[in-house]
Amino acid sequence: MAEAAGGPQPEDCPGSSSAQAGRAAACQGCPNQGLCAAGAAPDPAELSELRSRLRAVKHTVLVLSGKGGVGKSTFSALLAHGLAADEAKQVALLDIDICGPSIPKMMGLEGEQVHQSGSGWSPVYVEENLGVMSVGFLLSSPDDAVIWRGPKKNGLIKQFLRDVDWGEVDYLIVDTPPGTSDEHLSVVQYLSATHVDGAVIITTPQEVALQDVRKEINFCHKVKLPVIGVVENMSGFVCPKCKKESQIFPPTTGGAEKMCQNLNVSLLGKVPLDPRIGKCCDKGQSFLSEAPESPATSSYRNIIQRIQEYCDQHHLPEEKIV
Amino acid sequence: MEEAAGERTNLAGVRHILLVLSGKGGVGKSTISTQLALALRHSGRRVGIMDVDLCGPSIPRMFQVQDSDVHQCDSGWVPVYVDQDKSISLMSIGFLLEKPDDAVVWRGPKKNALIKQFVADVAWGDLDFLIVDTPPGTSDEHISTVEALRPHKLLGAILVTTPQAVSVGDVRRELTFCKKTGLRVLGIVENMSGFVCPHCSECTNIFSKGGGEELAKHAGVPFLGCVPLDPQLSQSSEEGRDFIQDFPKSPAFPALAHIAQQILDGTSQQSS
Numbered sequence: 001m002a003e004a005a006g007g008p009q010p011e012d013c014p015g016s017s018s019a020q021a022g023r024a025a026a027c028q029g030c031p032n033q034g035l036c037a038a039g040a041a042p043d044p045a046e047l048s049e050l051r052s053r054l055r056a057v058k059h060t061v062l063v064l065s066g067k068g069g070v071g072k073s074t075f076s077a078l079l080a081h082g083l084a085a086d087e088a089k090q091v092a093l094l095d096i097d098i099c100g101p102s103i104p105k106m107m108g109l110e111g112e113q114v115h116q117s118g119s120g121w122s123p124v125y126v127e128e129n130l131g132v133m134s135v136g137f138l139l140s141s142p143d144d145a146v147i148w149r150g151p152k153k154n155g156l157i158k159q160f161l162r163d164v165d166w167g168e169v170d171y172l173i174v175d176t177p178p179g180t181s182d183e184h185l186s187v188v189q190y191l192s193a194t195h196v197d198g199a200v201i202i203t204t205p206q207e208v209a210l211q212d213v214r215k216e217i218n219f220c221h222k223v224k225l226p227v228i229g230v231v232e233n234m235s236g237f238v239c240p241k242c243k244k245e246s247q248i249f250p251p252t253t254g255g256a257e258k259m260c261q262n263l264n265v266s267l268l269g270k271v272p273l274d275p276r277i278g279k280c281c282d283k284g285q286s287f288l289s290e291a292p293e294s295p296a297t298s299s300y301r302n303i304i305q306r307i308q309e310y311c312d313q314h315h316l317p318e319e320k321i322v
Numbered sequence: 323m324e325e326a327a328g329e330r331t332n333l334a335g336v337r338h339i340l341l342v343l344s345g346k347g348g349v350g351k352s353t354i355s356t357q358l359a360l361a362l363r364h365s366g367r368r369v370g371i372m373d374v375d376l377c378g379p380s381i382p383r384m385f386q387v388q389d390s391d392v393h394q395c396d397s398g399w400v401p402v403y404v405d406q407d408k409s410i411s412l413m414s415i416g417f418l419l420e421k422p423d424d425a426v427v428w429r430g431p432k433k434n435a436l437i438k439q440f441v442a443d444v445a446w447g448d449l450d451f452l453i454v455d456t457p458p459g460t461s462d463e464h465i466s467t468v469e470a471l472r473p474h475k476l477l478g479a480i481l482v483t484t485p486q487a488v489s490v491g492d493v494r495r496e497l498t499f500c501k502k503t504g505l506r507v508l509g510i511v512e513n514m515s516g517f518v519c520p521h522c523s524e525c526t527n528i529f530s531k532g533g534g535e536e537l538a539k540h541a542g543v544p545f546l547g548c549v550p551l552d553p554q555l556s557q558s559s560e561e562g563r564d565f566i567q568d569f570p571k572s573p574a575f576p577a578l579a580h581i582a583q584q585i586l587d588g589t590s591q592q593s594s
């Protein structure tokens with residue numbers, strides 16, 4: 001059926017990060033063939049530029065989800081805050097959601113602009129050890145829309161990795177838009193110049209979200225991105241008045257737990273709905289420090305610790321032969 | 323003007339096309355598209371939904387027809403009908419995948435090609451409304467959809483947001499997209515606006531309150547109403563049930579019915 005769509009079936013696509021990209025038999029007639037074969041995949045010269053820029057990045061974690069609005073940006077922001085609580089660690093937060101950047105607002109950096117220095121763009125710093133980069137810092141007004149097709153978005157993502165003076169970084173956290181398209185393919189390709197620890201997948205409990213998240217996990221397998229684990233967010237709501245729990249997003253098919261069992265990936269934890277999370281996001285505050293006693297905070301902290309442990313175990317970046 | 327072009331005749335019988343948009347993910351675009359379709363059907367209208375969310379299609383599951391296939395006929399692809407009366411017809415990439423969990427790892431050009439096919443090659447037949455459910459953002463899918471639909475009876479767009487500033491901020495950008503592409507804004511829906519505890523009736527504004535209404539005022543576009551967080555609504559979406567029919571007493575019902583009514587009023591004014 002998909003044949004009629006003017007291209008090969010998605011399953012036959014070698015994936016634009018493969019050496020076969022744009023060259024395999026299945027690529028014949030695909031409208032992406034040219035892009036895959038030439039432009040999109042970085043050439044060796046670009047890869048070596050990227051590699052020298054990212055050499056000083058120890059760990060890279062991508063935050064992904066097939067579904068929109070499940071809390072990717074909230075989690076990325078809190079992961080960055082959580083890791084940066086250790087002053088000895090240098091943390092970088094990169095927002096590659098080009099059409100809907102949330103990170104500037106969530107980090108309390110709205111209205112900030114990027115500065116150019118001799119060694120490239122400087123990230124915007126929340127703390128000395130926490131630098132942030134987002135397309136939001138390049139826009140002149142909150143009404144500015146970035147109405148860009150794929151290639152332009154890819155170009156900017158490349159610039160974010162190649163032209164930003166990240167310096168020495170212990171953790172690079174990448175917040176992504178939902179889906180499995182240009183941004184995701186490009187960031188994985190560009191990061192192939194460095195060591196990527198893996199992806200944290202965010203979901204909510206209901207099947208409408210899980211069905212997209214399973215696709216995202218398949219994407220990870222396809223592009224050989226390790227899955228660190230899954231976070232189930234918005235998992236139940238406890239009424240502040242009567243303390244009874246409601247399942248606003250009901251886990252009708254067993255929630256993330258069942259999915260993780262079926263797909264053999266780890267469940268890093270569950271985070272409940274808490275109205276203060278949304279408030280903190282809107283005000284650009286760290287929920288972890290604003291609501292230290294909340295069950296959601298302890299849940300976030302546990303998850304952050306598990307990610308840290310995962311990264312420590314995968315400490316030695318293997319030398320990549322590209 | 324371009325209606326005469328042969329390849330476009332598949333939309334000739336469609337009276338009104340409306341887009342459901344949001345800069346933000348997960349605010350309820352697919353839910354609003356689904357409920358609007360159901361509500362319009364209850365008013366006796368024939369409705370189609372074109373799902374252009376190619377990486378994360380939700381429409382098949384929200385109608386519980388995720389196992390259906392699309393067939394070919396002389397005039398193109400036959401959409402999937404949700405009932406025997408063929409009162410609602412659907413087209414989604416979900417119907418084209420071999421395995422439901424297959425990731426659609428496509429860059430822009432390939433997505434654009436499929437959207438063009440959805441516009442040109444689906445045998446929609448006679449419809450009062452064609453609702454287009456979109457992914458979040460202002461990128462390939464949106465540009466291609468608006469370009470492909472421009473020669474047709476494009477009524478305008480409904481913008482969905484949650485009350486929160488992080489969502490309203492993205493929807494402001496979506497408004498700019500509408501302005502730049504000449505797309506009329508039919509109005510803004512504030513979804514997930516407040517949650518009334520079913521145990522004690524206490525209302526908690528989990529995702530804040532009022533942001534969508536404020537944005538509508540600020541932007542000078544109609545405000546279509548607030549839809550509260552309602553577990554019966556998410557449950558209905560999970561099971562592909564007809565919420566409007568099954569839960570007329572639930573808190574989200576009047577809000578959803580009101581949105582549909584405003585769309586109907588708008589189009590009857592237009593045609594009279």
Ligand SMILES: Nc1ncnc2c1ncn2[C@@H]1O[C@H](COP(=O)(O)OP(=O)(O)OP(=O)(O)O)[C@@H](O)[C@H]1O
Binds near residue numbers: 274
């Ligand atoms: N556990 C939670 N409790 C309450 N609100 C939450 C929780 N997690 C996230 N939120 C709120 O939900 C909304 C969506 O979260 P967020 O923007 O992080 O999602 P996202 O996956 O990045 O969305 P997008 O797909 O648009 O990028 C935000 O307004 C955020 O404040």
Ligand SMILES: Nc1ncnc2c1ncn2[C@@H]1O[C@H](COP(=O)(O)OP(=O)(O)OP(=O)(O)O)[C@@H](O)[C@H]1O
Binds near residue numbers: 352553556557
């Ligand atoms: N008013 C509401 N009350 C309760 N649940 C809701 C409400 N609106 C939407 N939901 C639920 O929230 C989730 C997200 O909604 P939906 O999938 O419609 O959003 P979307 O904007 O289409 O997301 P995406 O950006 O991923 O396409 C769904 O599980 C849906 O059932």
Ligand SMILES: [Mg+2]
Binds near residue numbers: 073074
């Ligand atoms: Mg986000």
Ligand SMILES: [Mg+2]
Binds near residue numbers: 352380457
């Ligand atoms: Mg949707």
Ligand SMILES: [Zn+2]
Binds near residue numbers: 244521522
């Ligand atoms: Zn209560």
